[in-house]
Amino acid sequence: xxxxxxxxxxxQYSKSQEVPSDCIICNEERQYINPSxxxxxTLEKMQKSKLYKNEILKEETGLYSITRxxxxxxxxxxxxxxxx
Numbered sequence: 001x002x003x004x005x006x007x008x009x010x011x012q013y014s015k016s017q018e019v020p021s022d023c024i025i026c027n028e029e030r031q032y033i034n035p036s037x038x039x040x041x042t043l044e045k046m047q048k049s050k051l052y053k054n055e056i057l058k059e060e061t062g063l064y065s066i067t068r069x070x071x072x073x074x075x076x077x078x079x080x081x082x083x084x
Contacts (some may be wrong), residue, residue, distance in 0.1 A: 004040045012043070048067065056080075 002014040006023040009031065013020055019040050025031060026038065046052045055067045062082040069075030 002042050002044075004042060005046070006039050007039045008034045 001017050003012050003015050005012045006026060009023060009025045011023060011025050011041055022038060026033060045062045051070055053069070054068075055065075056067045057067075059065050064080040064082070065077055066080055067075050
């Protein structure tokens with residue numbers, strides 16, 4: 001059984017034997033839909049491909065940037081703030 005990940009929005013689903021039929025996030029009418037249609041991957045495939053990266057940087061005391069995405073483009077960055 002595998003945890004499938006939507007290649008459009010990045011949502012990971014619970015373990016299943018079959019690829020999900022659709023993605024509940026991508027079914028939202030405001031969500032971008034890949035012109036080639038719904039596609040899926042797994043964490044293992046992503047790790048083996050070496051196309052993806054996660055990077056956590058300490059920007060200053062108590063402030064971290066967390067960047068994820070494709071190595072070439074398409075990254076997303078979140079900010080983490082450490083509180084007492």
